[in-house]
Amino acid sequence: MxxxxxxxxxxxxxxxxxxxxxxxxxxxxxxxxxxxxxxxxxxxxxxxxxxxxxxxxxxxxxxxxxxxxxxxxxxxxxxxxxxxxxxxxxxxxxxxxxxxxxxxxxxxxxxxxxxxxxxxxxxxxxxxxxxxxxxxxxxxxxxxxxxxxxxxxxxxxxxxxxxxxxxxxxxxxxxxxxxxxxxxxxxxxxxxxxxxxxxxxATNARMTNFALMHALPRIAEQPADHGLFTEALMASIAQSAPEAKERVRAFLEGKAAKVKKAD
Ligand code: 1HE
Structure with missing residues (x-):
């Protein structure tokens, strides 16, 4: 507690x-x-x-x-x-x-x-x-x-x-x-x-969770042109985190799970 x-x-x-x-x-x-x-x-x-x-x-x-x-x-x-x-x-x-x-x-x-x-x-x-x-x-x-x-x-x-x-x-x-x-x-x-x-x-990259909580709802309320701009900034910040680079590398090396067909 x-x-x-x-x-x-x-x-x-x-x-x-x-x-x-x-x-x-x-x-x-x-x-x-x-x-x-x-x-x-x-x-x-x-x-x-x-x-x-x-x-x-x-x-x-x-x-x-x-x-x-x-x-x-x-x-x-x-x-x-x-x-x-x-x-x-x-x-x-x-x-x-x-x-x-x-x-x-x-x-x-x-x-x-x-x-x-x-x-x-x-x-x-x-x-x-x-x-x-x-x-x-x-x-x-x-x-x-x-x-x-x-x-x-x-x-x-x-x-x-x-x-x-x-x-x-x-x-x-x-x-x-x-x-x-x-x-x-x-x-x-x-x-x-x-x-x-x-x-x-809880296993997601923290920046991905942050983007979904804080960027996505704001982007959804922005005019499309502003939303696309904010998306580009957020995407770039998320991709440049070391954790993201590591996860993408793991997939390319066959060490990360593939997306599977839904049941
Ligand atoms: C309460 C409240 C409450 C129960 N405030 N005391 N919400 C409502 O209008 C819903 C009101 N509540 C109900 O319709 C029912 O209580 C329930 C469907 C949720 C549950 O029914 P039940 O049969 O399991 O319980 P009960 O016998 O109705 O209630 C048990 C006790 O809880 C009873 O008190 P007691 O001292 O007589 O035992 C109830 O008075 C008490 N109780 N609900 C105070 N809501 C930021 S703005 C948000 C605006 C709103 O949320 S308005 C909607 C409020």
Whole structure:
């Protein structure tokens, strides 16, 4: 254990302690995110040990996360609401644009702010119990944790609008179909699959992971001409790293794995 908080644990995994497993641990409240827990997520991602190369986020109990802790909502006036939303933005920015790729291991409810947290991660893995919703719409509120920016990037604005206007709930299979998750683990646990993926990601060249986390999302939002220019710069920086040269040489010498046909 590297991080102390009553509702959040960080456990290191792997031979080199290269995987951080960040677990929300408030199962009695379905891992609802009160201010303490969202700030703990920020602190955990800002302070990952130097050995960590990839992270997994999951939730204790029957659900990944029930979203914003609604018991804290009524105490805020309009100005406090704005700052509260900005606090969530800052915390989830630490997940999305931190030091390592993050995989969300989903099960049960992934709703409201829980889906906002999941969408700040780089890969989402779901098990068969997973379901997704944005109940903000039917509760008379709006997303405030970055969902308006990140969820449309996964599923498009039309599907998000439908979820919020109608209270539509996606099950695990439909969630994978529309792009809420990239993996659906039939019969297994999302956590196990997420750790497997994180272990693989941790072996990538650091500059490749950096480029995918920090350059790709920016390039995707740039006008094409700017994007191509940024891509050229990033490609050149990545290729010139000694680690990249070593990996390419290993392939040319027949010492690195070939790409194999998918199953
Ligand atoms: C909560 C919360 C919560 C559960 N805030 N306390 N999110 C929502 O609108 C989703 C609200 N939650 C639910 O729909 C359900 O709780 C679940 C589908 C997630 C789980 O159902 P279930 O039957 O397993 O649990 P439960 O009996 O509903 O809840 C267990 C306890 O957790 C109960 O408290 P208790 O003291 O009566 O035992 C619930 O009140 C409590 N609980 N969810 C507070 N969310 C940055 S803006 C983001 C905006 C949003 O995220 S809004 C969407 C909020």
């Amino acid at each position: 590297t991080f102390q908080h009553p509702d959040l644990s960080v456990q290191l995994h792997g031979e080199q302690q290269e995987i951080a497993i960040v677990t929300m641990n408030r199962p009695a409240k379905r891992n609802a995110l009160n201010d303490g827990l969202i700030l703990a997520i920020r602190d955990a991602f800002q302070n990952l040990p130097a050995s960590v190369r990839a992270a997994v986020v999951d939730g204790e109990g029957e659900h990944f996360c029930a979203g914003l802790d609604l018991s804290e909502l009524s105490e805020r006036d309009a100005a406090e609401g704005v700052f509260h939303s900005r606090m969530w933005h800052a915390a989830l920015e630490c997940v999305e644009k931190g030091t390592v790729p993050v995989i969300a291991a989903l099960h049960g409810a992934v709703v409201g702010g829980g889906l906002e947290l999941a969408s700040a991660c780089h890969i989402r893995v779901a098990d068969e119990t997973t379901f997704y919703a944005l109940p903000e719409g039917t509760r008379g509120i709006f997303v405030g944790g970055g969902g308006a920016v990140r969820v449309p990037k996964l599923i498009g604005a039309a599907r998000m609008t439908d979820m919020m206007l109608t209270g539509r709930v996606y099950n695990a299979a439909d969630g994978e179909r529309v792009g809420l998750s990239q993996y659906l683990v039939p019969g297994g646990t999302a956590r196990e699959k997420a750790i497997e993926l994180a272990t693989r990601i």
